[in-house]
Amino acid sequence: QKEVEQDPGPLSVPEGAIVSLNCTYSNSAFQYFMWYRQYSRKGPELLMYTYSSGNKEDGRFTAQVDKSSKYISLFIRDSQPSDSATYLCAMRGRRGGSYIPTFGRGTSLIVHP
Amino acid sequence: SQTIHQWPATLVQPVGSPLSLECTVEGTSNPNLYWYRQAAGRGLQLLFYSVGIGQISSEVPQNLSASRPQDRQFILSSKKLLLSDSGFYLCAWGPEETQYFGPGTRLLVL
Numbered sequence: 001q002k003e004v005e006q007d008p009g010p011l012s013v014p015e016g017a018i019v020s021l022n023c024t025y026s027n028s029a030f031q032y033f034m035w036y037r038q039y040s041r042k043g044p045e046l047l048m049y050t051y052s053s054g055n056k057e058d059g060r061f062t063a064q065v066d067k068s069s070k071y072i073s074l075f076i077r078d079s080q081p082s083d084s085a086t087y088l089c090a091m092r093g094r095r096g097g098s099y100i101p102t103f104g105r106g107t108s109l110i111v112h113p
Numbered sequence: 114s115q116t117i118h119q120w121p122a123t124l125v126q127p128v129g130s131p132l133s134l135e136c137t138v139e140g141t142s143n144p145n146l147y148w149y150r151q152a153a154g155r156g157l158q159l160l161f162y163s164v165g166i167g168q169i170s171s172e173v174p175q176n177l178s179a180s181r182p183q184d185r186q187f188i189l190s191s192k193k194l195l196l197s198d199s200g201f202y203l204c205a206w207g208p209e210e211t212q213y214f215g216p217g218t219r220l221l222v223l
Binding site for chain 1: 156210
């Protein structure tokens with residue numbers, strides 16, 4: 001079993017839809033949870049990060065963490081064609097003297113006009 | 114604010130040739146630094162990380178090496194490239210809670 005599971009998609013939605021992106025994980029030592037957006041041929045861009053269970057909102061984006069179920073989600077409201085990208089979840093736990101991240105493989109999102 | 118630079122942006126190299134990719138960070142001191150590779154259709158693979166000058170940890174044994182000659186400089190090298198070294202190489206820096214990525218270097222080995 002992989003430490004982080006993420007459905008690669010693609011997920012295709014119409015403009016204006018609410019998008020739900022999800023990851024599950026198996027390592028209960030993970031403490032920090034992040035979501036990145038990656039456009040084609042670009043480096044990943046940090047969207048949100050959170051430490052605790054619960055919800056964190058930033059504009060149209062909401063990150064949700066459920067540590068008891070080992071499940072995290074990213075919701076995008078009023079999705080736009082410019083949101084079309086690959087979304088990567090990432091989690092960090094302490095390894096030696098550094099926090100080493102583990103990434104999901106990414107979900108490809110397509111928002112069509 | 115912090116900025117991370119990578120160069121070159123694109124590189125085409127023959128099999129067996131050497132490699133040197135450079136990453137520099139501005140606006141922070143003593144950052145944790147990371148090298149990743151992202152192959153087509155695959156996830157991010159952590160190659161090396163560094164918590165300080167001269168301190169390098171390798172995650173995957175292979176023909177690549179990394180060095181950190183200065184606080185904010187991280188270099189990825191190879192003496193002889195393989196076809197399988199092709200991919201998108203990303204440098205990242207970060208505090209404990211998160212990570213920020215550079216623009217990446219696309220390497221094609223022919």
